[in-house]
Amino acid sequence: MREIGLDELKHLARGAAILGTGGGGDPYIGRLVAEQALREYGPVLAAELHEVPDDALVAGIGMIGAPTVMIEKLPAGEEAVTAFLTLQREIGRPITHVLPIEVGGMNSLAPFPVAASLGLPVLDADCMGRAFPMVQMVVCTLDGVLARPLAIADEKGNSIVLDVRDNHWAERLARSATIGMGCTALMSSFPMSGKQARDITIPGTLTLASRLGRLVEEVRRRHVDPCQAIAEFLGGRVLFTGKVVDVVRANDPGFAKGEAWLEGFAAHDGANCRLAFQNEHLVASCDGKVVASVPDLICVLDATGEPVPAERLRYGQRVTVVGAPCHPRWRTPEGLALVGPSAFGYSHAYTPLGA
Template sequence: MKLDTNDLKDLAVGAAFLGTGGGGDPYVGRLMVQQCLDEGLEVELIDPSEVPDEALVIPTAMMGAPTVLVEKLPSGDEAVASLKRLESHLGQRAFATMPIEIGGINSTIPLVVGARLGLPIVDADGMGRAFPELQMETFGVYGVPGSPMVVSDEDGDQALILAKDNKDMEWLSRGVAIRMGGCAYIAEYSMTGADVKRTAIPNTLTLAMRIGRTLREAKKRHLNPFEALLELLPQTLYHHGRIIFSGKIADMQRETRNGFSMGRARIDGLGEHAGVMEIEIQNENLIARVDGVVKAIVPDLICVMDSETAEPITTENLRYGQRVTVMAVAVPEIMRTPEALAIFGPSCFGLDHPFTPIETMPR
């Protein structure tokens, strides 16, 4: 499947939704891919089933604080350089690249890499959303080592990281990214096609496009875009969704700390939703409480959307006074196993509430 401009617009919207607030502004990534298309380059998606079992796949991404990305825009060559350096270290050429996460700009960085290097992009990822730390991958949960990895910046600086485990890889590379200005571009979790089929969440790029298209077409036909999206989700691996709150952002606290965007949003209820919602943020939305009662919790998605346009809002773009609707969505079952929750469940973020699936949460 070769992507065009309309696909990119839908992908950016859908990826912002699936990113649950994180992953960086997808608008920046869309412009980078559009530049590739304008230059006559092709962006080709392939299904995981099309990857030979023995083929080498090298995922590529941005890492760092999304708030930094707003002011420190990439040139588009950084992740390309990381992949090429990792190929050199491994002594093997990549058959394809793929996202490590479907959220935000990291849905599009591999598209740029694929277009620049003439590689297909596997329609799958390792998070099914966005997470703030690199060990929080289904790849790693199910046995794929994240390193060796390469970190690159816009000045041509690079670091090759060989770590004893995936958590150590995250710690080392985070320090490098901080010294590169707060965000950098990486190649990691090199794996075989067989590993992709075993550990990745399939077809998330095309799902993001379906989400964007569903919202766009509903608005064009003057239908309720939230209802249209809720009708779509049961047809996917993200099998359940519900609106858990709507209101006005009354307070937004945000800071960049230890390479992450940390914060808290307070939303005062409007209409049928009384009370106050608070959302805790570490790059992504982690937990949503209404008057102290948990309504959704990581790894399930907590998506903040503009109440008028139904456009997803990334955490760095949340502002006082915005009218928002908050939707919670169930993640695929591969992300809810005990092994997965040990890597990216609530306790991994210091939250004292156990994971409770959104479909069993009290309304």
Template sequence: MKKLTLHNLDDLAIGSAILGSGGGGDSTYSYMMTRYEMEKRSSLNLISYSDLKPNDLIIPIGFMGAPTVEIEKMITGREFIKIFEIIEKTLDKKITAIMPFEIGGSNAFTPIITGLQMGLPVLDADMMGRAFPQTQMSSAHLHGISPCPGFINDCLDNTVVIHAKQTETLEKIGRHVTIAVGSSSAFAFYPINGTIAKQCTVPKSISRAINIGKTHRLAKENGEDPLNSILESCKGVLIGYGTITDIDREISKGFLQGSIKIQNHKDKFELVFQNEYLIAKSNGKIVATTPDILMLLEQETGTPITSEWLQYGLKVNLIALPAPDIWTSPEGLALVGPRQFGYEADYKPIQKSRSKNTILSINHESK
């Protein structure tokens, strides 16, 4: 067990944004809410697998919906208090710990806010190792763990309990409920015990996000380019750079979907997203895909840019970091690979084409 303090929050904000691959929601508001709660309580217990007992009840939590909605329909920070009351009544058991469903963006802060409010420790793990647009794209689903009962709540404490036979069905029902309450909702899926948590979650994801953020911060403090520091420490690649010249973006079926075009004096790039950045093209050819972590960094400051904050004229660097190992297996790729999103391209790890001094160039078949 270790303490999470105010000192860690800035690093977590940057690191979780990078791991979010454009999704997970902008963390500005949740970061401020976390600071407010932590200033009252000074620290939070961040626990590891070794702190878990076999029969502990761990609840993964997050927010579902289109990230742009949360800019105007801000969270109250207390959505999970009602959910937890219903969970404990439904399961007839006290919650021992909570954890982020995904480590990306705002969802990295969600369990920290709730943990501070309710005096619960947070498990240093998640179910993705990054962010993905759908809840069945989780390590627990990959291990055959049931996500039910699932719980959804909105800012007015309208709560739905879902008992679904299949994980994909839970996602569909949950998405429809989320659209009905304004395209943003709090959810708690995959209630698990301590034994299962050790088997089916991605370990140390909060610590990894903090370490990435620390690398970014130290580079800036030392007058260095955070881009190079992130690529070096995470074994990533620079796909391309340039100015955003076109944005095609809409909220559809409960997701923020679309694409952007980036251009420099020589090359043209396209980045396709569904909440998260999924496909990167260079001069019409697919050069990087999910599950590798695609991310945009603002050129001057190195600030990560999530999909809801894309703006015409921004000068950006487009990077890719290696996918968490769990997603590069055949079973993992069947869940989160490019073909799952309708692209006739096979996943090729960016690590195989990593070159420290050159821009990535992989010959994929375009959609």
């Protein structure tokens, strides 16, 4: 196990926001909440999967709702702890390890207040290897681990426990409950044994995010193009560079859904690029042709390599769009059925990036 302290948090938040592909929550807010917890309780231990005993009880933590809303309806800071303790009470046994449900600027850091205040280790892993907008879009669903029970808490002190048939119903009911709470809340679910966590979850994603976040600072110092460096680090490529000329978005229903239109600076960039997002970027189309699509990663960066969350996209921004391959698990037929284009209502076929 290694310690994660205040210094690492800013790298982790940035890297996780890049891997969050536009979603996964605002890295600045995520960092503030985690920093406060670390200042109060000290550093958090991150455990690698091989360090987790078979009979450990692991539970996931993550934000649910529309990140657009969380920019203004700030978390109180205690929601994740409340959701976690509600889940623990419902299960009736002490939870021993905290797991980020997804990678994201907020979501990789959401377990830290729980881990710090309760003295539990965070698992260096997650259930997506990126961020996806819906509860059922986790490797757990592929392996039969249920979001059951599922606890949700808001910043006003309300909490909810769901006991649902399957992970799709978990999404449906957790979403409508979250809408009632004002479109953002913190959830805790996917209780699993240490053995299950080892067999199922995607390893090392906290460390990966930290390394990626640190890389951005290093290449800036060396005057290397950070966007190019990020693309190489992720085994992907730069898809487009241009200016945001329009953004349309709505909180519907309980997601930040919308589209952004970019115009290229130079002929070789292509004339235009359209990004469709639902919390996360789902599809990037250049000059009318899909160039990257879920489940692959579509990362929007400013010229300094700083990730631009989808909810912060606005007219006039200069951005670079990087595409990168997703975890291999998502490229299987069952993976694509769960998180591929058709899962979001698109009819285009999935062409793996870098293949």
